[in-house]
Amino acid sequence: MSKVSNIWVLGDTLGKIEEIMGGAKNLGEKVTCFVFGSKKDEAKKMFSFGADEVFCSEEDDIFENFSSTVIANIENQSGVILMPNTKRCKVMAGILGAKLNAGVSTEANDIKIVENSVESMKMMYGGLAIATEKINSKIAIVLVNSGTFEQANGNCSNDGEVKELQLVKSNTSIKCINKLPKTASSVDLGKAKKIIAVGRGIAKEEDLEMIKELCAAIGAELGCSRPIAEGKKWMEHERYIGISSVMAKPDVYISIGISGQIQHMVGVKDADKIIVINKDKNAPIFDYADYGIVGDLYKVVPALINSLK
Numbered sequence: 531m532s533k534v535s536n537i538w539v540l541g542d543t544l545g546k547i548e549e550i551m552g553g554a555k556n557l558g559e560k561v562t563c564f565v566f567g568s569k570k571d572e573a574k575k576m577f578s579f580g581a582d583e584v585f586c587s588e589e590d591d592i593f594e595n596f597s598s599t600v601i602a603n604i605e606n607q608s609g610v611i612l613m614p615n616t617k618r619c620k621v622m623a624g625i626l627g628a629k630l631n632a633g634v635s636t637e638a639n640d641i642k643i644v645e646n647s648v649e650s651m652k653m654m655y656g657g658l659a660i661a662t663e664k665i666n667s668k669i670a671i672v673l674v675n676s677g678t679f680e681q682a683n684g685n686c687s688n689d690g691e692v693k694e695l696q697l698v699k700s701n702t703s704i705k706c707i708n709k710l711p712k713t714a715s716s717v718d719l720g721k722a723k724k725i726i727a728v729g730r731g732i733a734k735e736e737d738l739e740m741i742k743e744l745c746a747a748i749g750a751e752l753g754c755s756r757p758i759a760e761g762k763k764w765m766e767h768e769r770y771i772g773i774s775s776v777m778a779k780p781d782v783y784i785s786i787g788i789s790g791q792i793q794h795m796v797g798v799k800d801a802d803k804i805i806v807i808n809k810d811k812n813a814p815i816f817d818y819a820d821y822g823i824v825g826d827l828y829k830v831v832p833a834l835i836n837s838l839k
């Protein structure tokens with residue numbers, strides 16, 4: 531695959547930038563990282579994730595308010611801006627796209643450089659088809675879904691000094707007046723090795739306790755299907771798996787009371803082993819299963835917990 535001369539990596543959290551770094555090196559000759567709102571010594575570890583150059587501003591501001599600073603550092607060059615596919619990054623992408631006359635592609639699950647153009651692949655029709663978007667502008671902006679790249683291992687021998695960013699004030703009317711810690715769990719299912727996910731087969735919220743017990747017994751993170759998070763609101767958004775939320779790559783994925791609709795299953799298509807518990811032997815999820823138990827979860831799960839004790 532050919533490479534572009536410049537890859538610029540930025541994001542609204544350091545963890546997400548690290549993930550993007552896993553793919554950045556394969557796409558560009560020179561990888562430059564922009565870190566905002568973190569300490570310089572935290573930003574420095576981006577060298578070990580493969581950055582050739584790292585810029586940092588410790589200023590605590592809304593992510594997209596750094597847009598003019600980014601523009602001042604990259605305009606008149608050519609290359610690709612990679613960002614995680616988060617809400618704040620989408621706002622940033624809109625501003626940068628308009629001001630730099632750059633093509634923007636969101637929700638990418640794969641990126642290729644083909645004859646100096648950027649090709650960004652994304653799922654459409656709820657995961658039934660893959661669309662390829664080609665960006666020909668001098669600067670291309672691609673927002674990458676979580677789980678698209680293997681996380682960089684942090685063993686790169688690159689080193690250097692983190693450069694202080696000269697801030698350029700953005701002409702924005704939005705100011706951050708207060709920040710509160712997030713009350714929801716900060717789980718990152720995209721990085722979990724073992725996931726147990728539940729669906730509408732669970733009848734009551736309190737029954738999640740038994741699933742949590744099973745998670746604790748095997749050291750798995752708890753996940754769910756969309757109706758559990760968005761409909762019933764029994765779990766946070768970060769815990770639902772599928773095309774509209776988390777794309778996971780666990781070693782083991784155990785699905786309990788989930789039917790296996792394509793929008794959910796694309797989120798675990800890269801799982802090494804899929805284990806299914808469902809009372810309906812015709813549930814589509816069995817088509818994806820490496821191992822399956824046809825049975826009532828209210829009998830199977832307690833039996834599993836007992837046998838693990």
Ligand SMILES: Cc1cc2nc3c(=O)[nH]c(=O)nc-3n(C[C@H](O)[C@H](O)[C@H](O)COP(=O)(O)OP(=O)(O)OC[C@H]3O[C@@H](n4cnc5c(N)ncnc54)[C@H](O)[C@@H]3O)c2cc1C
Nearest residue numbers: 729730731755756772773774787788789793794809810827
């Ligand atoms: C544009 C779009 C995007 C979407 N994005 C997502 C997404 O990202 N993620 C996602 O998850 N969904 C997504 N959906 C929704 C998706 O299509 C399904 O509706 C959803 O995944 C179904 O959730 P479920 O399997 O939990 O529920 P159901 O389809 O209702 O399945 C419940 C399953 O539980 C089994 N069951 C019931 N009782 C028991 C029991 N006692 N023991 C064992 N098994 C039992 C049933 O046999 C059934 O198979 C999206 C839909 C659209 C249209």
